[in-house]
Amino acid sequence: MSDYTSRVTIICPEAMVADANQLALVLGESAGDDRTFRAAGYEDAGGNRYAVASSLVKPVFFTAAGSPLTAPDHAPEADLAAASRAQSAVAILDPAAPVQAAPGRVLAIPGDDAAAALSLAGVTAVEVEG
Numbered sequence: 001m002s003d004y005t006s007r008v009t010i011i012c013p014e015a016m017v018a019d020a021n022q023l024a025l026v027l028g029e030s031a032g033d034d035r036t037f038r039a040a041g042y043e044d045a046g047g048n049r050y051a052v053a054s055s056l057v058k059p060v061f062f063t064a065a066g067s068p069l070t071a072p073d074h075a076p077e078a079d080l081a082a083a084s085r086a087q088s089a090v091a092i093l094d095p096a097a098p099v100q101a102a103p104g105r106v107l108a109i110p111g112d113d114a115a116a117a118l119s120l121a122g123v124t125a126v127e128v129e130g
Contacts, residue, residue, distance in 0.1 A: 004056035009117035011107040014040035014049040016086060020106055022079045023086035024053075026069050027061065034075070042123040048103050050123055054114040065090055065108065093120065 012020040017037045024036035040049035069087060071078045086106055091099060093109040100122035101107050109117035118124070 002056075003058045006057050006059055006061065006110060007054065007112050007114070008057050008061065009052065009054040009109045009111070009114045009121075010037075011042065011101045011109070011118070011121045011123055012037045012051045012053070013101075013103045013105070014051065015103065016089060016106060017051050019082040019086035020051075022082035023069075023090075023106075025075050025078050026072060026080065026083045027064050028072075029074065031074050034078075039128040041125055041128045042118065043126050044101050044122050048101070049126070050101055052118065052123070054117070062092060062108075062110070065092065
């Protein structure tokens with residue numbers, strides 16, 4: 001059985017993609033995790049653009065996302081300053097006090113239904129140029 005038992009959908013503001021990719025690299029398990037967030041293919045009602053990633057994670061992910069950061073063995077040159085900037089913007093959705101995506105917030109939504117998470121976040125898909 002896999003250790004990856006929880007799904008999380010993460011909505012990242014376009015301006016924070018580089019920092020969030022460094023956080024993904026630090027929290028992840030491979031050097032390729034620095035490409036977690038790509039094109040900003042979603043937007044909110046205000047026209048703010050977001051990159052989205054949805055993946056299975058280990059249960060420890062939610063604790064690690066708020067813990068002190070250190071460069072992992074698979075990426076000793078990770079940019080910890082960038083990862084820390086992204087970490088300080090992370091909000092893990094609390095169903096009792098839901099929030100939507102915002103330009104200064106990296107929103108993590110636990111749950112098996114990525115489409116429902118996007119709806120909760122208030123973002124919809126848009127055409128990506130390029």
